[in-house]
Amino acid sequence: MRTDTAPVIRLEDYSPARYTIETVALDIQLSPRATQITSRLALRRRDETAPGTPLVLEGGDLELVGLALDGASVHRDDFTVTPEQLVLLAPPEGPFELEIVTKVDPDANTRLEGLYRSSGTYCTQCEAEGFRRITYFLDRPDVLAVYTTRIEAKRSECPILLGNGNPVESGPVSDKPDRHFAIWHDPHPKPSYLFAMVAGDLACVTDRFQTRSGRAVDLGIYVEHGKESLCDWAMDSLKRSMRWDEEVFGCEYDLDVFNIVAVSDFNMGAMENKGLNIFNDKYVLADQDTATDQDYANIEAVIAHEYFHNWTGNRITCRDWFQLCLKEGLTVFRDQEFSSDMRSRPVKRIADVRLLKAHQFPEDAGPLAHPVRPRKYTEINNFYTATVYEKGAEVVHMLKTLLGAETFRQGMDLYFRRHDGEATTIEAFLACFAESSGQDLGAFAIWYEQAGTPLVTVASRHDAAAGTLTLELTQDIAPLPGQPSSAPAVIPLRFGLLGPNGADMTPTSIEGMSVRGDCLVLEHRKQTVTFSGIPHRPVLSLLRDFSAPVRLEVEEDESDIAFRAGHDRDPFNRWQASQTLVTRHLLRALQGGTSAPEDSTLISQVFGQLLADQSLDPAFKALALQLPGEADLAREKGKDVAPEQIHDLRQGLRRRIARDHLTLLREIEALRPQGSFDPGADQAGARALANQALTFLAVSGEADDADLVARRYETATNMTDRLAALTLLVHEGMPAAEAALEDFRARHATSALALDKWFMVQATSPAGDALERVEALTRHALFDEGNPNRVRALVHAFATGNPVQFARKDGAGFAFAAAQALKLDARNPQVASRLLTCFRSWRAYDTVRSDLAEKTLRSLAEAENLSRDCRDIVERCLQ
Ligand code: ARG
Numbered sequence: 001m002r003t004d005t006a007p008v009i010r011l012e013d014y015s016p017a018r019y020t021i022e023t024v025a026l027d028i029q030l031s032p033r034a035t036q037i038t039s040r041l042a043l044r045r046r047d048e049t050a051p052g053t054p055l056v057l058e059g060g061d062l063e064l065v066g067l068a069l070d071g072a073s074v075h076r077d078d079f080t081v082t083p084e085q086l087v088l089l090a091p092p093e094g095p096f097e098l099e100i101v102t103k104v105d106p107d108a109n110t111r112l113e114g115l116y117r118s119s120g121t122y123c124t125q126c127e128a129e130g131f132r133r134i135t136y137f138l139d140r141p142d143v144l145a146v147y148t149t150r151i152e153a154k155r156s157e158c159p160i161l162l163g164n165g166n167p168v169e170s171g172p173v174s175d176k177p178d179r180h181f182a183i184w185h186d187p188h189p190k191p192s193y194l195f196a197m198v199a200g201d202l203a204c205v206t207d208r209f210q211t212r213s214g215r216a217v218d219l220g221i222y223v224e225h226g227k228e229s230l231c232d233w234a235m236d237s238l239k240r241s242m243r244w245d246e247e248v249f250g251c252e253y254d255l256d257v258f259n260i261v262a263v264s265d266f267n268m269g270a271m272e273n274k275g276l277n278i279f280n281d282k283y284v285l286a287d288q289d290t291a292t293d294q295d296y297a298n299i300e301a302v303i304a305h306e307y308f309h310n311w312t313g314n315r316i317t318c319r320d321w322f323q324l325c326l327k328e329g330l331t332v333f334r335d336q337e338f339s340s341d342m343r344s345r346p347v348k349r350i351a352d353v354r355l356l357k358a359h360q361f362p363e364d365a366g367p368l369a370h371p372v373r374p375r376k377y378t379e380i381n382n383f384y385t386a387t388v389y390e391k392g393a394e395v396v397h398m399l400k401t402l403l404g405a406e407t408f409r410q411g412m413d414l415y416f417r418r419h420d421g422e423a424t425t426i427e428a429f430l431a432c433f434a435e436s437s438g439q440d441l442g443a444f445a446i447w448y449e450q451a452g453t454p455l456v457t458v459a460s461r462h463d464a465a466a467g468t469l470t471l472e473l474t475q476d477i478a479p480l481p482g483q484p485s486s487a488p489a490v491i492p493l494r495f496g497l498l499g500p501n502g503a504d505m506t507p508t509s510i511e512g513m514s515v516r517g518d519c520l521v522l523e524h525r526k527q528t529v530t531f532s533g534i535p536h537r538p539v540l541s542l543l544r545d546f547s548a549p550v551r552l553e554v555e556e557d558e559s560d561i562a563f564r565a566g567h568d569r570d571p572f573n574r575w576q577a578s579q580t581l582v583t584r585h586l587l588r589a590l591q592g593g594t595s596a597p598e599d600s601t602l603i604s605q606v607f608g609q610l611l612a613d614q615s616l617d618p619a620f621k622a623l624a625l626q627l628p629g630e631a632d633l634a635r636e637k638g639k640d641v642a643p644e645q646i647h648d649l650r651q652g653l654r655r656r657i658a659r660d661h662l663t664l665l666r667e668i669e670a671l672r673p674q675g676s677f678d679p680g681a682d683q684a685g686a687r688a689l690a691n692q693a694l695t696f697l698a699v700s701g702e703a704d705d706a707d708l709v710a711r712r713y714e715t716a717t718n719m720t721d722r723l724a725a726l727t728l729l730v731h732e733g734m735p736a737a738e739a740a741l742e743d744f745r746a747r748h749a750t751s752a753l754a755l756d757k758w759f760m761v762q763a764t765s766p767a768g769d770a771l772e773r774v775e776a777l778t779r780h781a782l783f784d785e786g787n788p789n790r791v792r793a794l795v796h797a798f799a800t801g802n803p804v805q806f807a808r809k810d811g812a813g814f815a816f817a818a819a820q821a822l823k824l825d826a827r828n829p830q831v832a833s834r835l836l837t838c839f840r841s842w843r844a845y846d847t848v849r850s851d852l853a854e855k856t857l858r859s860l861a862e863a864e865n866l867s868r869d870c871r872d873i874v875e876r877c878l879q
């Protein structure tokens with residue numbers, strides 16, 4: 001392994017910047033190969049800084065063209081410069097102005113960080129450390145400045161020029177007839193990671209929003225010409241987000257304009273730049289023919305997320321990157337609340353928990369585990385993780401559960417009042433809730449400090465004569481690299497005790513644990529709680545609404561779980577019960593090697609009841625009927641994972657359920673919504689249920705059902721139904737698969753986002769030749785290594801969404817992912833390192849596979865010129 005490792009940045013080493021930057025005036029002369037940036041900074045030495053302390057500005061691959069101090073050019077002996085750093089050796093004692101001229105090459109920027117071009121449009125991505133790729137700067141979130149941006153470009157190439165804040169002035173450039181300019185001013189001090197500019201030939205969809213205090217805001221969504229009609233849903237989502245944030249959090253928008261630009265080449269989902277959000281176009285563009293219901297839901301959520309950042313992230317930002325969850329966890333929590341209000345709250349909760357368990361739990365159980373607030377990093381871009389985002393949101397969710405909605409809102413109000421305009425910390429955030437509630441949140445803070453998912457175990461004893469129920473609860477976190485032991489956390493456990501008729505029983509008293517409403521608060525490693533006034537043995541319903549991000553193991557038999565699946569008044573736990581039942585059944589079968597078919601009778605019965613239950617919300621029913629995924633089962637098994645065994649067993653159960661309930665399934669499948677398309681929750685839920693039924697029918701083995709799937713593909717009137725049918729045809733190896741794939745490709749030849757789905761369906765097929773197919777597709781004319789969405793649709797989808805073929809027993813899947821990552825790394829380290837997280841659970845495989853995975857990782861570690869991004873992931877995976 002190489003020894004020249006990148007420096008480790010530690011939270012404990014934080015100290016404020018030596019200088020402050022009050023204003024930034026940028027002049028950007030755009031040109032595809034040589035863009036010149038003039039940056040005029042008003043700087044001031046902080047009182048704590050000794051006079052004469054050098055000013056150290058960060059850069060990234062920069063070329064310095066000029067440097068002037070208070071109007072006079074700086075002598076060669078008075079500064080040092082490299083592409084990565086500019087040091088002014090002896091700055092003046094008082095305030096001074098520094099003018100820095102740099103040159104960058106947007107066309108050569110394949111990293112998609114800093115200033116780059118996407119389909120001819122100039123755009124920027126500065127979070128986390130991209131601004132330093134535009135100009136030398138104190139590129140850290142605690143340096144807040146007021147920005148004025150002048151953008152100049154060729155009018156014919158870039159009729160649209162956009163910046164942060166409000167438009168000030170625009171017009172022709174006097175001595176250059178083919179060029180024009182625009183000036184933007186953002187009055188709100190902000191860190192450099194929120195800087196953005198866009199220039200290009202774009203179409204604009206406009207609308208207007210009036211804030212509750214009467215401010216008129218011009219809304220614009222900028223897209224490629226011809227895509228205007230795909231923006232309706234995004235615009236509608238934006239207006240609903242703006243209204244909701246006023247009503248639910250009291251947050252009002254604060255500029256005259258709010259612009260969103262959709263670009264097709266983007267490393268992440270979207271970016272909350274002040275007044276100028278830049279989006280991966282997959283989270284903007286939608287119509288019924290190219291977007292699924294899931295896409296519509298994602299657009300609604302991401303538009304809301306980025307908009308909500310205006311207060312949680314922009315007005316109040318992070319002191320340093322260790323505090324990333326301060327804005328991300330909180331903003332995910334806020335967008336989840338928004339979607340819950342727009343749709344069905346229980347269905348949204350189940351969807352969020354499924355994502356958490358699928359992405360965050362494995363991260364938290366392996367070598368890439370880290371606290372919600374990490375304590376060290378070498379590459380910050382590798383910490384935009386499910387732990388920071390989704391577990392971070394769960395921590396806020398727990399805070400609300402523990403404090404109650406009203407006190408939580410008071411804490412948020414205090415946070416907005418007290419910290420507006422600041423770059424702050426998790427401590428400051430928690431202090432607002434401690435104050436609003438009068439509670440000591442010191443023990444709660446461990447959720448930010450400690451990695452790993454607590455395992456909560458519960459054993460119960462019922463004493464009929466005394467009428468008491470006693471629970472013994474424990475909590476623990478398995479050892480992790482760098483975290484051999486753990487401290488107990490404060491775990492809110494919402495609960496119910498189900499009586500014989502399924503209704504909740506009401507205990508006369510609860511002793512041994514603190515209780516807040518329907519919530520037990522577990523605080524110690526081991527605790528005992530006794531409920532009195534419980535004459536009959538109840539069925540336990542614990543962790544209702546998934547009140548804490550923990551794994552729960554309750555000593556109980558299958559009949560209790562089945563009872564909960566049928567009767568719990570908490571919809572989340574009803575769903576969880578049906579999942580637990582299937583998971584326990586399949587894991588038993590995996591452990592024992594074989595599973596007697598009669599074992600699955602109970603499960604088939606539960607599914608039969610679910611299918612027959614007309615009172616259930618279709619969206620909920622669709623989720624409850626979904627068998628746990630192969631990756632879910634692998635995660636629950638935890639070790640000696642052999643993906644093809646899991647696949648085969650799961651398929652067997654799926655077939656059994658299909659064959660036991662053919663008639664019901666066919667009836668439900670036929671209830672597909674007809675008539676005009678609506679992306680709202682009701683129709684989407686009905687489609688989800690019909691397609692879930694189709695998923696079972698596809699494996700019934702009946703010719704009629706195979707015909708049905710093919711017919712559903714042919715007659716689909718929207719992408720949700722078409723893609724559902726195509727996926728079944730391909731993944732089940734049905735005769736109509738190849739023709740349907742060909743049809744799909746031809747039909748969607750002009751929609752990149754739809755074509756991504758064509759790649760993804762093939763990449764995730766469990767068929768034995770999937771890898772060969774994926775390799776061939778990397779050479780297909782439609783594959784584009786420079787487009788992150790396309791790479792994710794093919795390569796990432798194979799490595800993270802095809803458990804069986806990625807973990808082929810000959811190691812070819814691992815080798816493919818590694819080779820692709822190496823190739824990508826030279827072009828775009830962020831996309832490459834994200835791909836490599838596919839190895840994060842390598843130790844959970846059986847020995848044949850884990851040996852192969854380890855070999856692959858070791859050979860990656862030996863590679864020359866690995867980016868800091870990839871090296872960090874590889875080395876942490878091997879630790
Ligand atoms: N702040 C953005 C969001 O959550 C994510 C940007 C992350 N970008 C990056 N290169 N790490 O919406």
Ligand code: ZN
Pocket residue numbers: 305309327328331
């Ligand atoms: Zn965010």
